[in-house]
Amino acid sequence: MKTYDIFIIGAGINGAALAYELSQRGQKVLVFEQEEIASGGSGAAGAFINPKISKSGPLKELIENAYRYSIDFYTHKFSQFTTAAPLLHIAKSDEENQKVDYFKEHTSLKTSTPSKERTALLTPYASSFSSVFLEESAVVEAKEVCQAMLEGVEYRQMKVEKPLYHEGMWQIAEAKAKKMVLCTGAFEEIFKEPYIKLRRIFGQRCEIKSSTFMPCTIHHTVSVSATKRSGSISVGASHYLSEADLPSEEEGSQELLRLARLSVRLEEVQITQSYSGMRSGSNDYLPILGPLMPSEDPLSSCYSGCYMINGAGGYGFVLAPYLANLMTKHLLDVQPLPEFLKPQRFYARWAKKEARSV
Numbered sequence: 001m002k003t004y005d006i007f008i009i010g011a012g013i014n015g016a017a018l019a020y021e022l023s024q025r026g027q028k029v030l031v032f033e034q035e036e037i038a039s040g041g042s043g044a045a046g047a048f049i050n051p052k053i054s055k056s057g058p059l060k061e062l063i064e065n066a067y068r069y070s071i072d073f074y075t076h077k078f079s080q081f082t083t084a085a086p087l088l089h090i091a092k093s094d095e096e097n098q099k100v101d102y103f104k105e106h107t108s109l110k111t112s113t114p115s116k117e118r119t120a121l122l123t124p125y126a127s128s129f130s131s132v133f134l135e136e137s138a139v140v141e142a143k144e145v146c147q148a149m150l151e152g153v154e155y156r157q158m159k160v161e162k163p164l165y166h167e168g169m170w171q172i173a174e175a176k177a178k179k180m181v182l183c184t185g186a187f188e189e190i191f192k193e194p195y196i197k198l199r200r201i202f203g204q205r206c207e208i209k210s211s212t213f214m215p216c217t218i219h220h221t222v223s224v225s226a227t228k229r230s231g232s233i234s235v236g237a238s239h240y241l242s243e244a245d246l247p248s249e250e251e252g253s254q255e256l257l258r259l260a261r262l263s264v265r266l267e268e269v270q271i272t273q274s275y276s277g278m279r280s281g282s283n284d285y286l287p288i289l290g291p292l293m294p295s296e297d298p299l300s301s302c303y304s305g306c307y308m309i310n311g312a313g314g315y316g317f318v319l320a321p322y323l324a325n326l327m328t329k330h331l332l333d334v335q336p337l338p339e340f341l342k343p344q345r346f347y348a349r350w351a352k353k354e355a356r357s358v
């Protein structure tokens, strides 16, 4: 039986970023993926790296820290798959104007007034709302960046069902490791714990070619990326609460394009690819990072050395490098993880509710 330091289940952006980080630190990692790299939500993502435009709160602060970290991470380590370009964020409605104005006034991020060239493509409709121009933003090639992170990392195509914990080691197939990190996104949980609830949100994005050159990314009715290194423009994303509501990829892409054109004048457009996928969000919208705890007996060691990274919602590409770094420092340097991100934060509320219902 071959021995590894750490198993990672799932090769989306969370699994890939963690595998990259741990391998850089000399860890022997084995990644299990049931389909192929970035076949889940990660492959569908527009993979825009942007902050959260809102007033305040722990999610905004976390995403802002992650955004700064990730811009630097992608542009320096995976520059070939990263297009750095400014971002013009436009309020989606009159009610949102106030939020955007507040953000603009109070943010410590670099903002400026966009040049005429950068706003020339906006429709009168888009120009009628408040906006903020952020000088630093990026869009990454979702699948390619996950593949690049996993280069040189041992990888097995296999669906993990119920890993065994025996004599202090996790066992999967003919391999064992002391630690295991579940990065399974919106797919069925390997260990289902009732106090952790994942919300699943379906969505689509498409890639287009256009004779119009986009000098910056625009977030409005939908997000339209700057023209990327590849010459393509990403348009995304939609949100559906159930899979049954998802239109066909052809219809979904036409709808995304219609929404994009409410904001930007795009000429001679050809849809080149369409993607569908699921994001997973937590009940409090914060990502989930940390050790798994059994609800039956919180003191039991049945999940010893088993961790999870999940629940990043629509910010998986912004958060993943930052969360992977926190997890790596926890696993290798015993640095504590932030309490407000640990899975067990949901436990007390769930246990109280259970006790009341008995």
Ligand SMILES: Cc1cc2nc3c(=O)[nH]c(=O)nc-3n(C[C@H](O)[C@H](O)[C@H](O)COP(=O)(O)OP(=O)(O)OC[C@H]3O[C@@H](n4cnc5c(N)ncnc54)[C@H](O)[C@@H]3O)c2cc1C
Pocket: 009, 010, 011, 012, 013, 014, 015, 032, 033, 034, 035, 036, 037, 038, 039, 040, 041, 042, 043, 044, 045, 046, 047, 048, 049, 158, 159, 160, 161, 183, 184, 185, 186, 187, 188, 190, 201, 202, 203, 204, 205, 236, 237, 238, 276, 277, 278, 279, 280, 309, 310, 311, 312, 313, 314, 315, 316, 317, 318, 319
């Ligand atoms: C349409 C769309 C647009 C988006 N746009 C953006 C954006 O612009 N910016 C941004 O930051 N985020 C965006 N997101 C969100 C982002 O994509 C997700 O937060 C992120 O992909 C989550 O990554 P993950 O690794 O947790 O999950 P996933 O990418 O879903 O990866 C989980 C992987 O685990 C594998 N797996 C599951 N169970 C098992 C098992 N039992 N055994 C083996 N393998 C298993 C799956 O096959 C899958 O590959 C978007 C999402 C969607 C759907």
